[in-house]
Amino acid sequence: MNSHESLHSLAAKRRRMAQPQRVHKFGEGVLADIARLCMNDLYSDVSFFVEDQRISGHCAILATRCEYFRAMLFGGFTEERQIRLPEVPLEAFKVILGYLYSGTMSISTLDVDAILQVLSLANLYGLPELESVLTETLLENLEVCNVCAILDTARQYSMEDLNMKSLNFIDTNGAQVMEDDFFLMLSKESLEEVLRRDTFIAEELKIFQAVHKWSLHNPDVDIKSVVSLVRLPLIKVEDLVSTVRRSGIVDPNNIFDVIDKATKPENLPYRARQSPGVDVALWVTRSIVTKSEILIELSFWHMINYINIAGLRNSTYILDCIVEISCDMTHWVNLGSFTFSIPTKMFVTFARRPVRFIRIKQLSRKNYFKDITISALLSTDT
Incomplete structure (x- = not known):
């Protein structure tokens, strides 16, 4: 090869290197082939006994995919290739193996009890990616009938x-x-x-x-x-x-x-429930209004620290009143006597505390309560 040809070949090589490399990926086929080995005797070199059932495994795959199995199978602690797992639930173990071999999991086929069992194994085997997905699924499906079991599992792990x-x-x-x-x-x-x-x-x-x-x-x-x-x-x-x-x-x-x-x-x-910035007076279950008194019952005990009394814009008068709060309608806390001009707003502030009932007593004879609105809130900066 003469020098001219050599330079031409070098230039062509440089052009090829400068171009984006085309890589063909066949990942789905590879995963499908490996997945077919899951719980398959073909090439198996380890057996697990779970609930008295023998399950075939492949040390290289399990050790590569999971540090827990790497330590178990190649950690030097044992050369035993028949391993008993007496405390492990069978179906949950099969789900874990399916995930390790295929990189997939059909969570929609699992009920909450099954998810909790798989989650416990994912935690034991150190599979954070799987833990995260299972946790999200549980959060999306919190219900009265399962929250206690979910809470116990969350605390345990x-x-x-x-x-x-x-x-x-x-x-x-x-x-x-x-x-x-x-x-x-x-x-x-x-x-x-x-x-x-x-x-x-x-x-x-x-x-x-x-x-x-x-x-x-x-x-x-x-x-x-x-x-x-x-x-x-x-x-x-x-x-x-x-x-x-x-x-x-x-x-x-x-x-x-x-x-x-x-x-x-x-x-x-x-x-008491805390809902900063939310008008909990809107959550009333009952509001009794007479000529001399407003009684508001909140739906639950709420932490609040101020009450806002406001008049309608088309009304003008002086309102004298006493504001009281209570948790049981037996013990009342008097927040004081107040005088303000409607429609000006009046803020009654106090140290944050649980409240279930709000009572406003009007001192004047004329009924002005039909012309005012009440809101009760907890400051957002508390």
């Missing part, structure tokens, strides 16, 4: 996001969750976490009755620490004397101390 969103769901659906049979299977640790929450909204007597029922279903569990989280002073005195005392899970000698606390309104430990 320290899945913080799933744990918190399960707790938030229980907060807002407390009454229904406690009535569901699966509530009785909630672990003691999860039950205590639910009861500690100030945002777990339900009648305290209902909470006590649910705890009592849970204790009967779990007779071998020490119930004292659970009962200590029920806010007994929030229960009416007559129910303390009858329902609580007769249950046998509260020391009768403590009932009198509880009654004493219940009769004092100061610092009662009410549970």
